[in-house]
Amino acid sequence: MGATSKIPHDAIDDPDLTQDPALPPVALDPAIHEAEEAHWTPVKIAIWVAIALLGGLSWVMLAVVRGETVNAIWFVFAAICTYLIGYRFYSNYIQKHLLRPDDRRATPAEYKADGKDYAATDRRVLFGHHFAAIAGAGPLVGPVLAAQMGYLPGTIWIIVGVVFAGAVQDYLVLFFSMRRGGRSLGQMARDELGRVGGTAALLATLTIMVIIVAILALVVVNALAESAWGVFSVGMTIPIALFMGCYLRFFRPGKVTEISIIGFVLLIAAIVGGGAIAGTEWGAAMFHIDKLPLAIGIIVYGFIAAILPVWLLLAPRDYLSTFMKIGTIGMLAVAIIIVRPEITVPAVTDFATSGAGPVVSGTLFPFLFVTIACGALSGFHALIASGTTPKLIEKERQTRFIGYGGMLMESFVAIMALVAALSIDQGIYYAMNASPALTGGTVQGAVAFVNGLGLTGVNLTPDMLTQTALNVGEESIVSRTGGAPTLSVGLANIMQQVAGGSGMMAFWYHFAIMFEALFILTAVDAGTRVARFMLQDSLGNFFPKFKDTSWRTGAWLTTGIMVAAWGAVLVMGVTDPLGGINTLFPLFGIANQLLAAIALAVCMAIVAKRGLFKYLWIVALPLSFAAVVTITASILKIFSTVPSVGYFAQNAAFSNALADGETSFGTATSVEAMEAVVRNTMVQGILSIIFVTLAVIVIFTALQATWNAWRTHSNATNEDLAVPSRIFAPAGLKATPAEKATQALWDARPSTGKRKTREH
Amino acid sequence: MGVATAVRSAAAGLAWYVKGVMGEDAYDKYRAHHESVHGTDAAAPAMTEQEFWRDQADRQDTNPQGRCC
Numbered sequence: 001m002g003a004t005s006k007i008p009h010d011a012i013d014d015p016d017l018t019q020d021p022a023l024p025p026v027a028l029d030p031a032i033h034e035a036e037e038a039h040w041t042p043v044k045i046a047i048w049v050a051i052a053l054l055g056g057l058s059w060v061m062l063a064v065v066r067g068e069t070v071n072a073i074w075f076v077f078a079a080i081c082t083y084l085i086g087y088r089f090y091s092n093y094i095q096k097h098l099l100r101p102d103d104r105r106a107t108p109a110e111y112k113a114d115g116k117d118y119a120a121t122d123r124r125v126l127f128g129h130h131f132a133a134i135a136g137a138g139p140l141v142g143p144v145l146a147a148q149m150g151y152l153p154g155t156i157w158i159i160v161g162v163v164f165a166g167a168v169q170d171y172l173v174l175f176f177s178m179r180r181g182g183r184s185l186g187q188m189a190r191d192e193l194g195r196v197g198g199t200a201a202l203l204a205t206l207t208i209m210v211i212i213v214a215i216l217a218l219v220v221v222n223a224l225a226e227s228a229w230g231v232f233s234v235g236m237t238i239p240i241a242l243f244m245g246c247y248l249r250f251f252r253p254g255k256v257t258e259i260s261i262i263g264f265v266l267l268i269a270a271i272v273g274g275g276a277i278a279g280t281e282w283g284a285a286m287f288h289i290d291k292l293p294l295a296i297g298i299i300v301y302g303f304i305a306a307i308l309p310v311w312l313l314l315a316p317r318d319y320l321s322t323f324m325k326i327g328t329i330g331m332l333a334v335a336i337i338i339v340r341p342e343i344t345v346p347a348v349t350d351f352a353t354s355g356a357g358p359v360v361s362g363t364l365f366p367f368l369f370v371t372i373a374c375g376a377l378s379g380f381h382a383l384i385a386s387g388t389t390p391k392l393i394e395k396e397r398q399t400r401f402i403g404y405g406g407m408l409m410e411s412f413v414a415i416m417a418l419v420a421a422l423s424i425d426q427g428i429y430y431a432m433n434a435s436p437a438l439t440g441g442t443v444q445g446a447v448a449f450v451n452g453l454g455l456t457g458v459n460l461t462p463d464m465l466t467q468t469a470l471n472v473g474e475e476s477i478v479s480r481t482g483g484a485p486t487l488s489v490g491l492a493n494i495m496q497q498v499a500g501g502s503g504m505m506a507f508w509y510h511f512a513i514m515f516e517a518l519f520i521l522t523a524v525d526a527g528t529r530v531a532r533f534m535l536q537d538s539l540g541n542f543f544p545k546f547k548d549t550s551w552r553t554g555a556w557l558t559t560g561i562m563v564a565a566w567g568a569v570l571v572m573g574v575t576d577p578l579g580g581i582n583t584l585f586p587l588f589g590i591a592n593q594l595l596a597a598i599a600l601a602v603c604m605a606i607v608a609k610r611g612l613f614k615y616l617w618i619v620a621l622p623l624s625f626a627a628v629v630t631i632t633a634s635i636l637k638i639f640s641t642v643p644s645v646g647y648f649a650q651n652a653a654f655s656n657a658l659a660d661g662e663t664s665f666g667t668a669t670s671v672e673a674m675e676a677v678v679r680n681t682m683v684q685g686i687l688s689i690i691f692v693t694l695a696v697i698v699i700f701t702a703l704q705a706t707w708n709a710w711r712t713h714s715n716a717t718n719e720d721l722a723v724p725s726r727i728f729a730p731a732g733l734k735a736t737p738a739e740k741a742t743q744a745l746w747d748a749r750p751s752t753g754k755r756k757t758r759e760h
Numbered sequence: 761m762g763v764a765t766a767v768r769s770a771a772a773g774l775a776w777y778v779k780g781v782m783g784e785d786a787y788d789k790y791r792a793h794h795e796s797v798h799g800t801d802a803a804a805p806a807m808t809e810q811e812f813w814r815d816q817a818d819r820q821d822t823n824p825q826g827r828c829c
Contacts, residue, residue: 115793116786116819125780132781138829212829253813256784257775310824311817318827319782326781380828388825522827529824549822592829 017104017724024745026725027103027395032738037092048088055081062347063152069342070151072419076336079159079415083408086163091171091404098607098615099175101396106725108181108391118182121392123401123729130389130406132322134170134381135329136519138374138592139410141219141483143418144490145585146371147429148359150348151422153368158418161369161376162411165622169596170381171403172603172619177386178393179719185386185599186534189698191718192605197701201598204694205383206534208591210562211687212380213527214569215588216520217302221295221574222482222581223513228287229473231294233267233274233510234517235287237317238301240266244316259316260323267320271510275473295574298524299567305521306528306559314525321522328515332416332491339497341423344457358434358453359481360582361644366633369625370589375414377626379595381407383530397731405733420490421483427451427460428468428477432486435579436479437667446478473506481581488512524566531562572680577673578650578666587684590633594695597626601702608706611715616706627699634692638685647685654678787812 019026058078062070095101109120121129146154177183183191186205190198224230244263252258277283289297305313351357352364360371374380385403393399421429430453431439431446439446443462450460469477472492477485492508500507533549535558540547546554573580600623607619640646643653643666654677657665668674708714728746730739779785787809794806807815 113793115790116816117823119786119789119793121789122780125777128777128781129783133825134828136828216829248813249817253810254784254787256782257779260782309817310820311814315817315820321827322782374829378828380826383826384828519827523829526824526827530826533824 017102017722019104019724020726023726024728024749025742026728028738028742033736034096036736036738048085051081051084055085062155066347069344070347071340071342072336072423073340075151075155075415075419076333078155079412082159082163083412086167087405087408090163091167091400094168094171094404094618095397095400098612098618099172099399101175101399102722103395103397103728103731104725105396106723106727107178107393107396108720109393110725110727111720111723112181112391117388118391120394120727120729123394123398123731124733126389126392126394126398127402127406127733128326129392130384130402131409132325133384133388134378134406135325135410135413136374136523137216137219137484137516138378138380139414140417140487140516142372142374142589143414144421144483144486145360145433145581146368147345147418147421148349148357148433149352149364149368150346151343151418152347153352153364154372154418155415157368157372158376158411158414161372162407165596165625166375166377166381166411167404167407168618168622169377169379169600169603170385170407171400173382173599174385174390174393174403175396175399176603176606178390178396178399179717181720182391183386185382185602188386188606188718189598189602192602192609193698193701193705197698197705200694200697200701201602202534202538204598204691204698205595206531206538207687207690207694208379208595209527209531209534210565211569211587211591213524213531214566214573215584216527217295217298217524217566217570218573218580218584219482219484220517220520220524221291221298221570222480223484223488223517224289225291225294226288226476227278227474227513228284229274229278229506229510230513230517231287231289232277232283233270233514234521236270236274237267237320237514237518237521238313240270241313241317241320244320245312248316249311256319260319263316263320264323267324267514268511271507271514274510275506278473291574292571295567295570299563299570302524302528302567303559303563305525306532306563307556314522314529317518317522317525321518324515324518328511329413329416332420332494333412335494335498336416336419339494341419341494343419343422345422345426346456349455355642355645358430358438358449358582360585362586362633362636366629366636367586367589369629370586370593370633372414373589373592373596375411375417377593377596377622378410379592379597379599382595382599394727394729395725395731398729401732417487420494421486422490424486424490424493425460425464426455426458428464428489429486430455430458431460431465432477432480432489433483434479435481435582435667437577437579439479441476441479443476443478471502471505472509474509481579483581484513484516487516528559528562528566532558535562569683572683575676576680577668577677578680583647583680583684586633586637587687590630590637590688591691593626593630594634594691597623597630597695598698600626601699605702605705605709606717608709609714609716611709611713613710623699627695630695631692634688637688638692647681647688651678651681651685654681786816 054077058074061074062078109118112118143154186202189201224234240263244259247259355361355363427450430450434449439449443465446465447460447462465477472489488509491512492505495508496502496505536546536549536554545551573584576583600619604619604623607616636645637647641649643650654665654674658674663671665674668677728742735743790812791806798804
């Protein structure tokens, strides 16, 4: 072993980590890792200098050089180079000083191994698993909406935010949960923050979940309403998933890849068939559904899906979604590199400072940082990083690759979504994303509105809108808000240049819509289920019978409550005379970032209790940023006197108009519409108050715990007891020479107890 | 020979990876774990493949995992 000072913290706490002498080393001496890192060969130096120079050049091209256009490839290079540097240096710093993983300790997958929920999984496979679980529609939608502020603010926030905030949160939560046998965020909050903080965290998680599910559902409704093609092909995913579920249950259990390929082929057939059916008179009549009936359909579907057994609908659709996710994201990355679209959007638009953007209201600070949540910092990930993943990790040092690295991948997805949205014509972008209240939902209205915005270089003609609609196989693309249709137009535009030409645009558009709807419906089902179990657990404290999750009545009742809660918000968004997405999306972002603040607050308390104050800033930095952004955004939403920003200001404006006996006000054209605005803004305002209050309580209790730890020189921990490990595996994507040498010792052993690995 | 072997090994690697990410190797992992604990002890027989997947579905039913936005 190396010098004593190099031995991680825990070895000093627990001298009993001496390993079985009959085994080859289960861990490399930390000194060996450090020596490998500090060994700078000329080739290594040249590579890192090249990465730094290319990254620097890309940032200069994006931020400093002001040409007519900027090429999309600079976004890709700026992102990848920054990620590599952040991963190599910053996450390594966090590993070395803050988390101090110790591979001599067994992970829950080893000491709790049951071959089912706790099972050591190859790090590269687990990376794929974890990525599939965290990536969804969020990073695809937020950047599209934020594109109205110009390309630069969103790009900086996505790339810099992930390095210092998002990836740090995911890494920390994953590590701390792993050290606690895979405990959930809620349980960790209770352990670290006590009863008040823990309860507030649980309530916040539950309400935030409702909002997130509701707004995701709203995105789907907006993408599918009045689109016969979309409704048919997305609707077909239900019978396809049912078929896949039955195949796996009764015919060929466990043949997951096989049925996913069959499902994928059926899915493509559904997309192609959707075009043909939407082209027929009866098809167009049957599947052309308005927003409200569609929303009600999704609510009914959500309830049924959440009470059906998982093998029938949820699990097979999850397989399909994973398959599509990794395939499409890979395809898009390759296409962007091949096509390299030129981007004509200004670096920063006036909407960033005026806050008068038609897509989402509010100024750059704080609203950019809540509009782009997933991709830069996503609190929802804390629920995944403290769920399945920590129970599958093989070795402690792998948390960096999976937690930090996995989030970098999601950030890259957000950058690609941003590029796709930026690559379409600005006029079309605004016509698609301005609410029907502004465009009137007609081509003429949209043209008049967009050209009236006074944006330089934007000259929208009716022809452009009708031609694009025709190309993508839709009746109209005016006011198709929510981000998903815009992204789909962008993606179709890029993909048709690689494969198929403009004749294939309609296919690619509906492929992209399908891809997003699939994620969202899976998230809606899973979210409803998770929320139902959380509610049952909470109600169980008062009515013990609810704790029994197999009690059918209780399960149906709690599912009904959760569906009713998100359904109400969904209907509110769909019928909102002000447009829906533009008023509700900030609530989604605020909710997600508040969850991040809660997760980081729990992490801060843990770090403080370990006595690691010197490195507390690593957590305090993203925590204070998330707290300032979300609390400011909430306060503006609650107290702002600008009606388009403040919920209560809007409420007062409409209430006064009603009191004055007016029959139309702003974009509301009837008394009922005005009453709807009054009702909606009140609900949204109250939700804002609830979120911010709960988050402030959690942050306050975390600060209290931190202060107490400082005062008492705490060195306490709620970690599980350290158990010596009996397995070995490399830490990163590629095994280092020292790791390979150790792996060779393991591979040379007789095959008893040896697990299948693939090291090259 | 060289190229054919390389292609075969790459295809096997890809199949291994896809199956891993999709979770298809869950039963193999369970069997490996079961054997390492119980050996071939007849008193503690391993679940059959069908039993295992049904049991997995039941576990997912009672312990749902979120999917992110």
